[in-house]
Amino acid sequence: MTVKQPILQMTGIHKRFTGVHALNNVNFRLFPGEVHALMGENGAGKSTLIKVLTGVYTADEGNVTIEDRPVSVANPLMAQAEGISTVYQEVNLCPNLSVAENIYIGREPRRMGCVNWKEMNARAHKLLQERMNLNIDVTRPLDSYSVAVQQLVAIARALNISAKVLILDEPTSSLDQKEVRELFAVMRKLKAQGLAILFVTHFLDQVYEISDRITILRNGELVGEYFTAELPRIELVLKMIGKDLELLAELPNGAEGKQAALNGLFLKADRLGREGAIEPYDFAIKRGEIVGLVGLLGSGRTEAARLLFGADRSDSGTLAINGKRTKLDSPRHAIGQGVAFCSENRKTEGIIADLTVRENMILALQARRGWFRALSKKRQDEIADEYVLALNITPKNPEALIKNLSGGNQQKVILARWLLMQPEFLILDEPTRGIDVGAKAEIQKLVLSLAKKGMSVLFISSEIEEVLRVSDRVAVLRDHRLVQEISGEGMNQQTVMQAIAGGQA
Incomplete structure (x- = not known):
């Protein structure tokens, strides 16, 4: 032979x-x-x-x-x-x-x-x-x-x-x-x-x-x-x-470890939509709640999320935050309302490749303060060191150019940027796409800990198992329509896949 x-x-x-x-x-x-x-x-x-x-x-x-x-x-x-x-x-x-x-x-x-x-x-x-x-x-x-x-x-x-x-x-x-x-x-x-x-x-x-x-x-x-x-x-x-496998073993599975009591409504959308992007949909999220958003690519997941961040303007429906009706006509307005959005496209909508880890982290915070109230270098270093340690960003050098970091570590830097803003509602669009199993587990643990502290999280992912692992509820999109919400004992892969497919298994 x-x-x-x-x-x-x-x-x-x-x-x-x-x-x-x-x-x-x-x-x-x-x-x-x-x-x-x-x-x-x-x-x-x-x-x-x-x-x-x-x-x-x-x-x-x-x-x-x-x-x-x-x-x-x-x-x-x-x-x-x-x-x-x-x-x-x-x-x-x-x-x-x-x-x-x-x-x-x-x-x-x-x-x-x-x-x-x-x-x-x-x-x-x-x-x-x-x-x-x-x-x-x-x-x-x-x-x-x-x-x-x-x-x-x-x-x-x-x-x-x-x-x-x-x-x-x-x-x-x-x-x-x-x-x-x-x-x-x-x-x-x-x-x-x-x-x-x-x-x-x-x-x-x-x-x-x-x-x-x-x-x-x-x-x-x-x-x-x-x-x-x-x-x-x-x-x-x-x-x-x-x-x-400590990182994976510590993650709750299904409904285990979720918030026993949720603390009131943060955001409510009634028939919110945008012609050609997403059909009018109803959506609500409580404080400390994680809602998963699933559907095939092209189903309208990102389009639905962008309306909640003001990145796209809705042409139908209403939106209320903390019980007050509002219209998010720009991301700046959304940030002022306590909403943060971590885009799936970290290369073009997230990182500034030629800036350092530290500079990428403090961008949003500095923009909110205004350029005439610059953060001191000492304060920037303190922030960078804190989040490099907290999120296990490697290499542990805040002065490294972010373009030289792996995809998972770039994602952590973007997460740090938004966490610095202390948002009440965090939209994560494919936060673990293209990153390894260890980094995925760390990000999932972070999401669960944020929810435990009262932050509302919309978790968008094409990996159904991951969504089920962290979510209290799952909303299913198909053909640019929100077709079903699933919670409780019915929250399993088979039910979600049937909802995505639109028919029997």
Whole structure:
């Protein structure tokens, strides 16, 4: 029997930044015809390893071989030339160009010095049909299709430049369940054709559904490589977080540990709506109550929340806060009413990438005080040190640029920003998307502790189990309508899924 040889091997990889040993003697190997999951908490070194592999960073020490041939990948173009292609969570294509143009940009077939549009469109259509099982009009602009289709187009482009290794970095974070199934069908087909796929995700269910092998990193070091079928889930979590499951075990499950008595109504919406975004809905939340908001992507979850924060203006219905009727016509007005909103899009609506952790934390507080009442540097340092410690933000350096932090730690900084405002009502839109299990548990614990102190929380998440874990009630959205509220003994996955589906299980 012939022993399969790895198509890619990284040995003894070290990468250091100022004051941080991001990768410490890491080994990694990838075989043809396999889906290999790269797992680890935020800050474990996954992104750094991928950037070394794709030439964004240069390793300080270590070797990389492709098909037993030593290579030195100095930049992303060299990585592509070696057959390594990456598809990122945010599709890195040109939305205004056609599907065919995106696939062949920079490599368009030409005839007599001009782009041969007919041939390019025909090639693109054939490529998508044969390798992606995707039959679409390739002459339409890319942004006229769903995120799922855009992901497949990005993969098709990667394959068209003779990829031997395909890196999928959080490809499912913006997809619904149906779209995830379609992507996995394509991945299985590519795997059968001999492609090596490196799959980065935080969804444990997906890891066990699609991957053959798992490599785990922790604190920049290799924990081990395992066959997926031989690694129980509980062991995977233990190896990722490197400690007992105290964080997870302390979290109440279902209705356990919730507030026994809730202290009056904070906010009430009657037939609040916005044409084209969310149909009129009724919503109420008490002090110290956590209400979960669930639904498929595109169901109207974010749209409903934005009306409660004044980010979008309602064109129907009424809103009352603390029993007084009000109209939130701007986020500034909402903040003045004790409402805070932590957006799901932390990259564009949350962090200021080139500012430090400290500067990002104090932004909202400073804005409320006014720029003529500046917080002293001493007070800023006190605030930053307090919240870095309280939220376990790493690295524990308030002067670090926030863009250099992992996604989970960036999320904690944004949470700290809003907690400094001492809001009465906190809207969390996908607060744990794209972060590891340990950081998720810490954020869930924080939410529960805030509610215990009397804060009202609207918790929006695509992970139903997570919503059920922290919520007193669950509101279900479908097709931009609030269709059902579930509480008490009926609050379980089956009931919620039936409500989302709109029919019998």
